[in-house]
Amino acid sequence: MKIIKQWLLLFCCLPYAVSAIDLDNGEEINEVCAGCHGEFAKGGKDGEYPRISGQPAEFIAQQLRLFRARERQNMPMLPHTEARELPDSDINDVSAYINQIQLITQLPPMDEENFDALERLLQTKKMLNIPKIDGDVETGKSLYNKECRSCHGAEGKGKEAQAVPMLAGQYTNYLWKQVGKYRAGERIHDEDEPDEELLNDFSDEQLHAIFAYLSVADDE
Ligand code: HEC
Ligand code: HEC
Structure with missing residues (x-):
């Protein structure tokens, strides 16, 4: 029984293993994106730069492919989406990375007894309402x-x-x-x-x- 399970696992998950998403690579690429979209991809300048964190990974990837093919015009992003800069595997990695960044819409109540200034700062940075x-x-x-x-x-x-x-x-x-x-x-x-x-x-x-x-x- 155990052996059968292992085989099943191999068959079900092999295709994913081959095209495995590399979140570390995604995080690295996001450093460029953060220049405009912000550290946690929450956008800014009242929407001149859209929030992209938490968007479906496939939506992000699709828009990046459209920018790259110039089917959707985006002058500021053009230099960052040239094929040499952003091959498909990078598109998939950075899209998966940005997708899993979770923002909060309100700050949790302050914990007066165990106040952690660094944690509080992080929460503030991740807040978007x-x-x-x-x-x-x-x-x-x-x-x-x-x-x-x-x-x-x-x-x-x-x-x-x-x-x-x-x-x-x-x-x-x-x-x-x-x-x-x-x-x-x-x-x-x-x-x-x-x-x-x-x-x-x-x-x-x-x-x-x-x-x-x-x-x-x-x-x-
Ligand atoms: C030089 C600034 C700049 C950089 C760097 C940049 N972007 Fe953008 N991005 C923009 C602007 C401006 C828009 C909005 C374009 C518009 O108004 O249609 C945008 C739009 C987007 C959108 C479309 C969002 C939506 O909901 O329609 C996605 C996805 C996106 N960017 C992802 C990225 C990723 C991923 C990176 C890093 C590889 C990146 N951007 C780097 C400026 C930038
Ligand atoms: C048939 C399905 C469908 C319906 C109905 C629909 N949408 Fe959309 N909408 C989409 C898809 C798919 C996209 C992304 C398309 C793209 O690549 O630009 C989108 C994108 C958008 C965007 C751009 C968001 C972004 O981040 O770039 C806006 C704004 C929008 N829709 C508003 C609306 C509103 C308002 C309604 C109702 C009046 C509506 N949509 C109904 C499918 C739909």
Whole structure:
């Protein structure tokens, strides 16, 4: 019985072993990314640099391949995504590394008795809570659940297996900027229907309500 189990293990996991992800390599590459996206990939400058930590690894990898092929324009990142700089194996490593960085949305209560200044500093650096924007959260929530949730997941958390990005926990400015790119045909929203930009069906007012909901959906 034991032997059979070992064989099963070998068959199931061999393909993974061959293309094993190297998280140490990913961490090293991320030092370059951190120059813009920040040490824990939480982005900055109010969304000029998007938060990428915790995004599905396959979504990150896909966007990097699009930048490299210049199918999605990204001038600041171009020098970092040339094939020589970023071969596929590096793309997979850095995407897996960034995917597993976990941010927090609020600081845990202070432990007065065993205060650890270094630990506290680390927690502060890993904290990201998108500021609430004014808007009709209730309308936004029901629109979101009806029109976006099937792909972007419950509470805007994204879907790892389908490589759909999380929207809650992303800077509102960044989301708006991407809406502009989809509408202008500079990005493709839904690969299955590239000619139908689904955000065109929504007014700015409706999207504003959706983003208001998403800006509080990341509160915990
Ligand atoms: C020189 C600055 C800079 C560096 C270095 C950089 N990025 Fe970026 N990155 C950007 C900017 C700016 C954007 C947003 C582009 C836009 O507005 O569409 C971006 C967007 C992205 C996105 C798309 C996110 C989304 O949700 O749409 C991913 C993924 C990404 N970067 C990953 C990386 C990785 C991985 C590295 C390191 C290999 C890296 N970036 C290095 C500036 C940078
Ligand atoms: C059919 C599935 C589907 C539906 C429905 C959908 N999306 Fe998306 N969305 C995606 C996928 C897939 C991506 C990543 C595509 C890419 O490569 O640019 C995405 C990306 C985005 C992005 C860019 C995020 C980033 O980090 O770059 C925004 C903003 C967005 N969607 C908003 C919405 C909103 C708002 C709705 C509802 C009105 C919606 N989407 C409905 C599949 C969907």
